[in-house]
Amino acid sequence: MPTFAKLDDASDQDRSTEPPGNSTTLHTTADRQLERLTRTAQRLTGTDSSAILLVEGDHQWIAASAGHVFPDTPRTLSFFYHALQRTPILVEDTLADPRMRHHPLVAQAPGIRMYAASPLLAEDGTLLGAFYLFDHRPQALCAMHRTCLDELAGVTASAVQQSRALASMTARNTTLMEKERRMLLAIEGSGTGIWDRNVAADEIHYSRSWKALLGYREHELTNRLMDSYLRVHPDDIDYVRATIQAHFEQKTESYEVEHRLRCKDGSYIWVSSRGKVVSRTPDGKPLRMVGTTQDITAMRTISERLRQSAKLLSDLSSEVPGLMFQRQQRADGTAHYSYVSAGIADMYELDPEEDNTIAPEAIHARIHPDDLQTYLTSFETSATQQKPWQLEYRVMLPRQGLRWRYGHARPQRLEDGTTVWHGLITDATERKRIETQWQALATTDSLTQLPNRHAFMTSLAAELARLQRDSTRMAAVLMLDLDYFKSINDRWGHATGDAALRHFASLLRRQLRQADVAGRMGGEEFAVILHGADTAAAAAFARRLQESLETTPLQPEGQGPIALTVSIGIAAMYASDGTPELALSRSDQALYRAKAAGRNCIEIG
Numbered sequence: 001m002p003t004f005a006k007l008d009d010a011s012d013q014d015r016s017t018e019p020p021g022n023s024t025t026l027h028t029t030a031d032r033q034l035e036r037l038t039r040t041a042q043r044l045t046g047t048d049s050s051a052i053l054l055v056e057g058d059h060q061w062i063a064a065s066a067g068h069v070f071p072d073t074p075r076t077l078s079f080f081y082h083a084l085q086r087t088p089i090l091v092e093d094t095l096a097d098p099r100m101r102h103h104p105l106v107a108q109a110p111g112i113r114m115y116a117a118s119p120l121l122a123e124d125g126t127l128l129g130a131f132y133l134f135d136h137r138p139q140a141l142c143a144m145h146r147t148c149l150d151e152l153a154g155v156t157a158s159a160v161q162q163s164r165a166l167a168s169m170t171a172r173n174t175t176l177m178e179k180e181r182r183m184l185l186a187i188e189g190s191g192t193g194i195w196d197r198n199v200a201a202d203e204i205h206y207s208r209s210w211k212a213l214l215g216y217r218e219h220e221l222t223n224r225l226m227d228s229y230l231r232v233h234p235d236d237i238d239y240v241r242a243t244i245q246a247h248f249e250q251k252t253e254s255y256e257v258e259h260r261l262r263c264k265d266g267s268y269i270w271v272s273s274r275g276k277v278v279s280r281t282p283d284g285k286p287l288r289m290v291g292t293t294q295d296i297t298a299m300r301t302i303s304e305r306l307r308q309s310a311k312l313l314s315d316l317s318s319e320v321p322g323l324m325f326q327r328q329q330r331a332d333g334t335a336h337y338s339y340v341s342a343g344i345a346d347m348y349e350l351d352p353e354e355d356n357t358i359a360p361e362a363i364h365a366r367i368h369p370d371d372l373q374t375y376l377t378s379f380e381t382s383a384t385q386q387k388p389w390q391l392e393y394r395v396m397l398p399r400q401g402l403r404w405r406y407g408h409a410r411p412q413r414l415e416d417g418t419t420v421w422h423g424l425i426t427d428a429t430e431r432k433r434i435e436t437q438w439q440a441l442a443t444t445d446s447l448t449q450l451p452n453r454h455a456f457m458t459s460l461a462a463e464l465a466r467l468q469r470d471s472t473r474m475a476a477v478l479m480l481d482l483d484y485f486k487s488i489n490d491r492w493g494h495a496t497g498d499a500a501l502r503h504f505a506s507l508l509r510r511q512l513r514q515a516d517v518a519g520r521m522g523g524e525e526f527a528v529i530l531h532g533a534d535t536a537a538a539a540a541f542a543r544r545l546q547e548s549l550e551t552t553p554l555q556p557e558g559q560g561p562i563a564l565t566v567s568i569g570i571a572a573m574y575a576s577d578g579t580p581e582l583a584l585s586r587s588d589q590a591l592y593r594a595k596a597a598g599r600n601c602i603e604i605g
């Protein structure tokens with residue numbers, strides 16, 4: 001039995017005198033029980049009044065009282081608070097106690113003289129409040145009354161505890177129910193239909209929103225399972241049944257299928273149905289299955305459009321000749337090909353990865369070693385200047401061999417500094433071949449296959465530039481003109497004249513070294529650049545040429561040999577020459593003199 005302790009000097013003027021807002025406060029039945037307990041205490045002990053004070057958090061309030069009515073004022077509370085200790089208290093005469101004697105409830109009506117209290121303790125030791133006895137006469141409670149007070153306090157504590165547990169459970173249930181209600185509202189609101197299938201009874205129940213999905217009102221659909229299958233599109237029915245069956249047989253964790261359902265107006269919508277068997281017989285037969293149905297028509301339409309766009313892109317990229325690519329270069333300079341089309345098989349003879357990417361090293365290994373640096377630098381320049389990438393380069397392929405490629409792409413700078421190019425690589429080999437042909441045609445004399453005047457003048461300018469870069473070098477320029485050529489034409493015909501020109505060009509070509517250049521300047525007039533030669537060396541060259549012409553006459557078919565001679569004018573080229581024409585002009589003047597000297601002569605300008 002607890003012993004009565006001395007009164008502590010403690011008060012709490014700040015505590016609220018109201019039960020907490022969300023309190024598990026005792027009301028109605030529980031309150032009445034407490035009232036009954038205070039009356040019982042009053043009667044059993046013969047005291048004037050009795051009260052129960054409850055405490056919860058920062059709140060404390062008088063939950064029940066018998067005898068005097070105690071107003072809930074802070075001062076009054078401080079009077080009660082003295083008892084909120086964990087041990088019983090007995091004040092036999094309040095007037096003898098300095099801390100109570102001036103309290104209004106002592107000094108004035110009702111003039112409390114005896115004050116006894118026992119704490120209300122929960123099983124875990126939490127203080128729930130106190131049970132009080134008061135009397136207007138000073139007295140020492142007998143042992144039986146003290147025990148009675150303690151026991152009543154114990155019963156009260158247990159009642160309060162139970163009541164609070166019940167209230168807390170009710171609150172939890174209310175919260176759960178509210179949550180469930182909100183979830184159902186959310187599901188309904190999201191346009192998701194709910195169904196509940198009774199497998200044994202071959203029945204299926206639909207929520208209002210499920211029926212609304214198909215345009216039906218609440219009462220318009222039966223619960224018969226066989227009716228539900230009639231609404232499934234005929235093309236989908238087999239796999240819908242098979243999917244359900246698989247789940248019934250526990251081959252799948254849940255039932256999940258996309259199919260079409262017929263609406264009230266006869267049109268079809270695409271739905272996603274998901275469900276799960278929630279109860280089975282002990283041997284595993286399904287009893288009940290619940291699930292949801294969602295209209296995914298719009299989503300299917302979008303995904304179908306996306307699929308078609310993706311197919312179009314894929315068709316385009318595989319059908320358009322060449323290689324479409326996306327190349328990314330991060331700010332740190334590392335690059336990778338994030339997309340390559342099927343054209344990579346032809347352009348580089350490479351197979352892309354499954355995700356249509358390829359390592360840049362694989363491509364670099366196919367690029368002609370002489371062009372690789374230009375290729376890499378061109379991308380760098382494009383990235384730095386954010387200008388379109390454009391390049392003609394050679395590739396060395398295992399099957400096709402040496403080929404030309406033309407690439408162009410536009411760069412885009414991303415926020416993180418990455419540059420992304422989208423572009424196309426095409427085969428430029430044929431174009432290059434034609435270009436080379438045109439180039440040859442444009443620079444070669446078709447009759448003699450020697451460079452024409454334009455090409456010769458280009459070489460002459462290049463030779464002058466070389467001399468001007470290094471004045472220790474030498475070069476000689478020769479002008480050559482066949483003698484009496486008109487008479488050959490006149491006598492043997494134009495075709496023989498042509499043959500004579502080809503014959504001379506052939507002899508001339510044979511006399512040239514690698515670095516020398518000869519050209520046909522027009523008619524029967526030729527010119528030669530002798531690289532690294534002075535005029536003496538050029539004169540020796542000219543003599544050798546005249547000798548070879550003398551010893552090798554033209555031999556037209558069916559005719560006797562035709563002797564040819566050539567007059568030659570020689571001039572040195574100087575670094576000081578302002579234009580290449582100057583040296584040519586000097587050699588031309590020398591030629592003029594050679595002609596004047598009787599032809600088949602050599603003159604140095």
Ligand SMILES: Nc1nc2c(ncn2[C@@H]2O[C@H](COP(=O)(O)OP(=O)(O)OP(=O)(O)O)[C@@H](O)[C@H]2O)c(=O)[nH]1
Pocket residue numbers: 447481482483484485486487489493494495496497498501522523524595599
């Ligand atoms: N067969 C042929 N004749 C050409 C060609 N080009 C120019 N001729 C001819 O070459 C001749 C050149 O004659 P001329 O300029 O009088 O010179 P030449 O008869 O050689 O007299 P000299 O140069 O003074 O020795 C002309 O009759 C031109 O028609 C050509 O491509 N083929």
